[in-house]
Amino acid sequence: GRYPGAPDLDAFWRLLASGEHAVTEVPADRFAWRELYDPRPGTPNRLYTANGGFIDGVDRFDPGFFGILARDSVRIDPQERLFLETCWDLLEQTGHLGDRAGGRTGVFAGVMYGTYGQLGATAWPQGELTGAHSSYWSVANRVSYLLDLSGPSYAVDSACSSSLTALHLACESLRRGECDTAVAGGVNVIIHPAHFVSLCSLSMLSPQGVCRVFDADADGFVPGEGVGAVLLKPLRRAVADGDDIWAVVKGSAVNAGGRTSGYTVPNPNAQAEVITEALTRAGVDPATIGYVEAHGTGTALGDPIEMAGLRRVFDPSGSATGSRGSGPLAVGSVKANVGHLEAAAGIAGLTKVLLQLRHGAIAPCANLDSVNPRIDLGDRLELPRELRPWPAGPAPRRAGVSSFGAGGANAHVVLEEYRPVTAPAQPAGRADAEQLFVLSARSPELLAQYAGDVAAALSGTLPAGTGLRELAHTSQVGRPAFRERVAVLCGDVPELAARLTEIAKGETGPGTWRGTAAADRETAADASAGSWADLARRGVDGERVDWAARWPAPPRVAAFPGHPQQR
Structure with missing residues (x-):
């Protein structure tokens, strides 16, 4: 994956471990935003902030590498190009190209904005009707076509839960036998000022331009860009193939929040239910979960509601159905580091958890000075303020990842660290010295x-x-x-x-x-x-x-x- 301030996952971990953030002003080469700026929230057709998390080179591509004509590549949505690059990198790094390439591999891509098509529409008055375009289906199908993959291939749009929902659907497809291997992830870019203006019109963005998740000064999120993907296989096959296994997906679930007091107001009961369903499908006791990557947008209303939902599931003092005999449960949100990546938010949060398992450490909550007084942490929940070890115990480390979309589209995934049953034996066969x-x-x-x-x-x-x-x-x-x-x-x-x-x-x-x-x-x-x-x-x-x-x-x-x- 590629994330703000992090062109690769090593840099992403350094950012997370430091507790810093990579939020900046809109890059100068993106769009002219100052003529639309008005510091007063609520001003029609204006933006009151221009801060976000941005990745480099969203306009850069190597068409010849993928056998695409340069004139054709200009018409392709940069989200499609970025997702293609990321899927290639993923399969190349995991040794699934060459003789191991192709086959019944599914592609599931989370995406929710077609801004490139809006840019293309600016040429309509000049009679250019077939220029730059955004086709969600092509984000997934381009990967399947160019890499000769024959499994299911489609884009998923459930708003901000798109990429985690894509992962859930990929796992279900594997279980049904529709594919043998699956690529799941998401992508999000910000290439038009309308992105900021529309979010500002809903008063969703932080006037400070800082995402303060769980903080008393939380006043909205900052938008962000990113692209990421994971390779999924049934565990038995991954072991047999000698793959480098980062974690095991124990279970996942999706639901909707139904009707609430407002279209963008989340439902803590539904959030608790989707987490409980994922845990049930995983066969995992909530008491064994050591970390939860929250959706955590950094809003004064949303953060307390989400924490209330977590307490319903994980805190014995929160309800009669809460888990008993459990240790501390650390909660964090990657949005404080890189902004809200919207369609790619779920894969960013999942990647953070994978890196924490990889490094045996829990990253601190960025931009957290004092906890929002409306948040009740109860007896179990805690917000880490510094990088700390996540020590291995007798049982595998486990974590949950939440991703909630506007309008109530909720997703949750339960992850477990992979522990080999036995130490890997030295392969038999040729014992060449060279x-x-x-x-x-x-x-x-x-x-x-x-x-x-x-x-x-x-x-x-x-x-x-x-x-x-x-x-x-x-x-x-x-x-x-x-x-x-x-x-x-x-x-x-x-x-x-x-x-x-x-x-x-x-x-x-x-x-x-x-x-x-x-x-x-x-x-x-x-x-x-x-x-x-x-x-x-x-x-x-x-x-x-x-x-x-x-x-x-x-x-x-x-x-x-x-x-x-x-x-």
Whole structure:
């Protein structure tokens, strides 16, 4: 994913762990907002704030990388382009391209704004009726088409719960057997001043331009941009495939709040019910939940209502049905860090929880000085003020994620950390002292850049369980094969990093093969026999190598940087 102030998930975690926020004024290259500015809330057709969470490069794209004509890419909604890039990155990083690509993979995309079509409409008076457009269906279908995925493919719009609802629907699709693997996520961009003006007309935005979730000075949210996605599989298959498992989805549920005192007024009973339903489907005791990522928009009315709903479910002092014998329950909201990402809010909150599980820590609530006096935390709920450990205990760590849409479209997901049943055994099969790492790119220049990116990543600290076997296997079966190719035969990771650094500098030494694949070479090389050196020579010349045949008991997937894009 990409989020305000965070072009990747490592940067996102640093932002969350610091307790800081990435809210800024509208970037100068977006739109001219000052002519519409009026500091008095309620002024018609004016905005009283221009603060939000923004990502870089929403107007940048590499059409040639995806085989799209440049003139066509200009017409495609930037949300569609961003989601496509993110899904590619997701599948490439998890080793699901190359020989493992395609198949019955579903795509479920949360999206709720068609602003690019509004921009395109400004050319209608000049007779340009087929220019820039926004088609929600195409956000998902473009991914399925270009990556050759045959599972269900559709966009989901349930307002601010869109991306979490998309994840729920993806899980249900997997359970029904409609697909074997699913990509779920969401995207949101702000490219027209009408976005701010419409929200200001509803007095939803903070006049201070700061999202103070749960704070006494909470006076509205700030809008935000972002894009994110996760790859979902049945747990048994993920284990068998050697995937890097970030968490287990134990259960999920959606409902609607029904009629309340106002269309935008949430229903705490319905919120409590959707959480209870998700816990029931998960077979999880509320007492075992250690963290809840709240919807938490930072409004004086919405925050107390949401906390009241949480108490109904989790706090023994809140109601007769509350869980008993439970420890503290930390509550937070990513919106205080990056703003309200609307269609991408759910995937942003989910990603925060995944990162907390990954790092064994709970991030602090940003912009929290004094708790809203209308919020009753009860005996169990607490709001963390600083980064603190989330220690492993005898039972797996568990968390809930809430996402509530305007008009009452509610979603909740229950997550659990993944704990292997047994320590992973060393795979049987070939015990070669040396391994062959392969890399390919669209041009010699990009191949050099690609090699340098991977070398830099391998020179740092690798995740536990990632070694030369894992890297070599993933490079062979989990990445797409482009025209310019290189293969490196080496004995350990430091040697691989050194060789790739040489390639980045244009140098090629012993044990390294380079070549350009001819477009007409379809001969299949048998990888189950022959030496690595022979397969390296044939592979870089363009023969299609059945790499999987070399790995009767494949190791786990290894993550390393993907092919550079010239956006």
